[in-house]
Amino acid sequence: EAEVAQSPRYKITEKSQAVAFWCDPISGHATLYWYRQILGQGPELLVQFQDESVVDDSQLPKDRFSAERLKGVDSTLKIQPAELGDSAMYLCASSPGPGLAGGRTGELFFGEGSRLTVL
Amino acid sequence: KQEVTQIPAALSVPEGENLVLNCSFTDSAIYNLQWFRQDPGKGLTSLLLIQSSQREQTSGRLNASLDKSSGRSTLYIAASQPGDSATYLCAADFTGTASKLTFGTGTRLQVTL
Numbered sequence: 249e250a251e252v253a254q255s256p257r258y259k260i261t262e263k264s265q266a267v268a269f270w271c272d273p274i275s276g277h278a279t280l281y282w283y284r285q286i287l288g289q290g291p292e293l294l295v296q297f298q299d300e301s302v303v304d305d306s307q308l309p310k311d312r313f314s315a316e317r318l319k320g321v322d323s324t325l326k327i328q329p330a331e332l333g334d335s336a337m338y339l340c341a342s343s344p345g346p347g348l349a350g351g352r353t354g355e356l357f358f359g360e361g362s363r364l365t366v367l
Numbered sequence: 368k369q370e371v372t373q374i375p376a377a378l379s380v381p382e383g384e385n386l387v388l389n390c391s392f393t394d395s396a397i398y399n400l401q402w403f404r405q406d407p408g409k410g411l412t413s414l415l416l417i418q419s420s421q422r423e424q425t426s427g428r429l430n431a432s433l434d435k436s437s438g439r440s441t442l443y444i445a446a447s448q449p450g451d452s453a454t455y456l457c458a459a460d461f462t463g464t465a466s467k468l469t470f471g472t473g474t475r476l477q478v479t480l
Contacts (some may be wrong), residue, residue: 254410290371290456291411292471304467339410356401356458356468358411 252359254340256344258367266328269362272321273342279303281356282315282325282340291339301359330366337361369394369461373471380447380478388474390457395435396465397447402431402442405454407474414455415442447478 253272261267273280278299283291294313296304299320308315312331317323327334341356370393382384390400399418403411415424415431417440423432430443440457454475458468 252410288471288472291468292470293467296467302457306438337408341411355413355416356411357413360404360410361408 252340252342253289254359254362256362257360258365260367261330262367266276266326267330267364268327268365269325269338269340271323271325271340273323273340274318274344274351277344277357278320279343280317280323281341281343282323283341283358283362285337285339287336289303294325294338300336307338320321327364329362332366335364335366337363369455369459369469371459371469371471373445373455373457373474375471377472377475377477379477379479381447382447384447385443385445385478386411386447388418388444388455388476390440390442390459392438392440392469394459394461395421395438396461397435399458400431400433400460401458401468402429402440403456403458405456407454411456431444440450444476447476449464449478449480 253268280297282294284294285291294308296317297317297358300317313327339358339361341358343356372391401412401416404414405411417424417433423430433440454473456470456473457469
């Protein structure tokens with residue numbers, strides 16, 4: 249069964265260091281999302297891509313966070329410099345476009361996530 | 368502000384019980400609502416997706432309903448099993464723009480032997 253791949257699964261870093269997360273969506277999924285989930289809370293959208301274009305990055309702290317999806321396939325989320333408050337699970341999700349065989353409009357498929365701990 | 372609320376935050380039931388998890392949302396102009404399961408330290412697994420034109424969806428022992436007028440959705444789990452223990456999150460799409468979801472904080476379910 250196709251899955252959303254994420255790496256690394258776990259990352260421990262010191263504050264002020266740079267960190268990067270990678271996501272490979274399900275093949276053929278045009279829409280890709282990065283969510284952040286703080287322990288005990290629901291995920292919150294950071295950025296949404298449609299192919300290689302950013303659709304929504306209104307909740308992305310652009311002074312330290314950046315995201316790219318250069319070829320419209322896999323994506324990288326970077327944090328520089330990391331702060332203590334960035335400790336969270338970073339979740340990548342993808343969804344099929346309307347009309348894609350087997351896809352239901354609005355259904356998201358999530359990866360296993362990348363757990364970040366900032367010391 | 369569009370919000371999604373899940374109560375209770377935690378629930379413990381004995382094996383075999385039928386149970387209902389609740390989700391409420393503030394804006395009746397909802398496009399769809401999705402229920403997810405999350406195991407500790409893991410990502411989210413989609414369980415059921417209800418479009419705004421639908422009233423319910425079923426998958427195995429799971430049944431989800433949507434009542435837009437009252438701003439509520441429920442997830443019904445029949446004959447609960449210890450393997451159902453997880454956190455269940457509901458998420459609403461208020462924008463209709465390719466699935467930007469607003470999540471609740473989840474209900475942590477424990478099914479005991």
